[in-house]
Amino acid sequence: MPKVLIADKMSDSAVEVFHQRGVETEVATGLSAEELKQKLPGFDGLAIRSATKVTRDVLEAAGDLRVIGRAGVGVDNVDTDAATARGVVVMNTPGGNSVTTAEHAISLMLAMARRIPQADASTKAGKWEKSKFQGVEVTNKTLGLVGCGNIGAIVAERARGLRMKVVAYDPYLTVERARDLGIRRVKNLEDLYAEADFITLHVPKTEQTTGMIDKAAMQQMKKGVRIINCARGGLIVEQDLADMLKDGHVAGAAIDVYDEEPARENPLFELENTVCTPHLGASTSEAQEKVAVQVAEQMADYLLTGAISNAINMPSLTAEESAHLGPYMTLAEQLGSFAGQLTESGVQKVNIEYEGAVARLNTRPLTQAALAALLRPMLDSVNMVNAPVVARERDIEVSEVKHERDSDYQTLLRVTVETERQTRSVAGTLFGGDKPRLVEIKGIPIEAELGPHMLYITNEDKPGLIGALGRTLAEANVNIATFHLGRQSRGTDAIALIEVDDAMSEQTLEKIRGLDLVKQAKALRF
Structure with missing residues (x-):
């Protein structure tokens, strides 16, 4: 029975889902890094939220770990590169808290526009400072979306309901999608900065986006702009934002995420024209229930059937695809293993070809299965997850080709390996739809079942x-x-x-x- 460690607080529904599926669980929250390293050996899965940091050191101690499930969108608390290198699948739940996070962004925008938190504190303190808390309307104002994925699209829909004009910058946003959302796409951030009255961030934290909202960026924005961030901490240079808020170029900021969390001290906390919340974007009962159930279902599917969904470092593979691809996976592994066991010198290139019925399937898992089996006789701890990384690290060129041409067989898979000394190929097919057979070795026809x-x-x-x-x-x-x-x-x-x-x-x-x-x-x- 697979075992999963739940290391962060999440809905009890996650435990129920795991148990119903036949997966053993243990809940141990608030562990230090050292305690987590000692605890993880023997567990196949690790379920987390944002509190637990899965570092390279933690992963090196987790010898049996196969999957990490993040109940939420961001995975910046997981060293994904290290997980991939160790063959661990990293999953998240991108749609589970989209509505909740989008609603929080809208709530922060309105709270900031009408200065509601400040007015609330003043009124409860026995003051009646009506003129002090004059706000601004959002109607007919322009909202600029930096990023228009799941959450950004929901924010756009809600903002249009508030009679706002919405513009968006997202390299992956098509003209058709923008038209369907009723928004306007701009070609670059400079155009967005120039016309937006409010700017809300909905991008992941990457090397390119870290610190993207700095002093130089804010100087390109309209004077009096208001900024909302419910995405990830680190997108905004916090001291630069504090400085721009003090001099009035930025009229207000509503921030839910920070460079360091939990945030005990922050230059933004000292200012009157900010609204700050403690990473509440996904904090509704509905969202917590949804992401807990979703991550448990995804992890159980992977551990029990091999199905992969919402993985950061693996192609998606549904349970139905996994069952259908099963015989093909066996064939791919046999061909890769056959070629790998015959290889006695350094591999330079690997080419995997698909002909006939298999060419119309999801072949990425097959390619990774063949590559892992090929490398395994030469290298330890290679699996489907880390095989592409291992190949890149060793300068092995891997290519995948699909042929539409007719074949002598209804389906055919060929693995060709080029080494320092020679080029060798091996091909196979399925008899009866599920029985792997070798049909060619080094261009020589042969029909054999491997034992x-x-x-x-x-x-x-x-x-x-x-x-x-x-x-x-x-x-x-x-x-x-x-x-x-x-x-x-x-x-x-x-x-x-x-x-x-x-x-x-x-x-x-x-x-x-x-x-x-x-x-x-x-x-x-x-």
């Missing part, structure tokens, strides 16, 4: 090999299960692929290599 113990031989195509090989195996008390032969043409190179009942000793292999006509003999395991 646990295989003997691969390349030889000269001359009489006498089969008899000599049979005697050698018999003398070693090795029984032959199946025997498959192939050759390019009469008298040229030939191959033999033999399934045997038991593993062969190195001594027996040396005797086979010493037989006349044998060029290469290698034991393979599947």
